[in-house]
Amino acid sequence: MADPEKxxxxxxxxxxADHLRAVDAALGPQRERFAAARWIPVDNxxxxxxxxxxxxxxxxxxxxxxxxxxxxxxEPGRVRLTTLGAFPSARRARVLWxxxxxxxxxxxxxxxxxxxRLVPLGFQAEERxxxxxxxxxxxxxxxxxxxDLPDVTAGLGAFDVDEIxxxxxxxxxxxxxxxxxxxxxxxxxx
Numbered sequence: 063m064a065d066p067e068k069x070x071x072x073x074x075x076x077x078x079a080d081h082l083r084a085v086d087a088a089l090g091p092q093r094e095r096f097a098a099a100r101w102i103p104v105d106n107x108x109x110x111x112x113x114x115x116x117x118x119x120x121x122x123x124x125x126x127x128x129x130x131x132x133x134x135x136x137e138p139g140r141v142r143l144t145t146l147g148a149f150p151s152a153r154r155a156r157v158l159w160x161x162x163x164x165x166x167x168x169x170x171x172x173x174x175x176x177x178x179r180l181v182p183l184g185f186q187a188e189e190r191x192x193x194x195x196x197x198x199x200x201x202x203x204x205x206x207x208x209x210d211l212p213d214v215t216a217g218l219g220a221f222d223v224d225e226i227x228x229x230x231x232x233x234x235x236x237x238x239x240x241x242x243x244x245x246x247x248x249x250x251x252x
Contacts, residue, residue: 066118070231071243073129073176074108075169077196078221081143082107085160088214089198095208096158099199106240109162109169109194111226112176114185124183126244129228132175133246138224139168143196143215146207154204160215162194168223168248169194176226224248 082104093099114125142163148155164170173192181187228244 066120068116068118069122070233071114071117071125072110072229072231073112073114073226074110074229075172075223075225076108076227077143079104081215081218081221082196084218085143085196085198085214088212088216092212092214096199098201098203098205099158100202101199102197103237106238107196107198108227108229108240109196111169111173111192112180112185112188114180121183122243125180126228128179128183129176129226129244130246132172132179133226133248135175136168136171136248137166138222138248139164139166140220141165141169141194141223142220143218146198146211146214147195148207149195150204152207155207156201156204157197158199158201158207159195159197162196164194172223172226172248 086104093101117125144161144163147159147161149157149159162169170192173188173194177187225245225247227242228246230241230243232239232241
């Protein structure tokens with residue numbers, strides 16, 4: 063019998079395409095200020111709630127059930143893109159991101175609910191505090207960010223978070239391609 067196929071999986075929230083395009087356009091004239099950045103294509107941008115990594119296909123049904131249960135336990139909410147920032151810090155940036163203002167804690171609660179339901183399936187609990195963010199670029203070698211970061215979210219309104227999405231990541235030489243396997247509405251367990 064053949065071994066089950068391995069899938070690289072994560073659960074995320076989609077950001078509206080118009081928001082992604084607006085941030086990308088605002089960053090356009092600024093890109094040369096971020097030397098050696100590897101930019102994430104707009105089509106691949108999302109807010110990761112839980113990275114599952116390589117998982118055998120035979121576990122997919124249990125993951126879908128866990129994701130649906132997590133989503134059912136969280137009420138939809140509104141969030142807003144905020145300012146540019148970096149991990150681990152602006153002085154030693156490895157990741158350039160746009161922060162997320164999550165006043166109703168919809169993303170934070172979703173990440174916690176996913177952990178609660180996926181840890182019993184053998185997935186690692188997140189050790190770091192969850193900070194919702196939209197990754198824009200990565201740096202191979204840590205570097206300081208410019209001190210006068212541009213406002214790339216001016217004029218963007220809040221948007222609804224009303225579902226979480228289970229994605230498959232297919233690695234290719236030109237970069238990863240993401241395929242949505244399931245979109246599960248939040249608060250559907252009422």
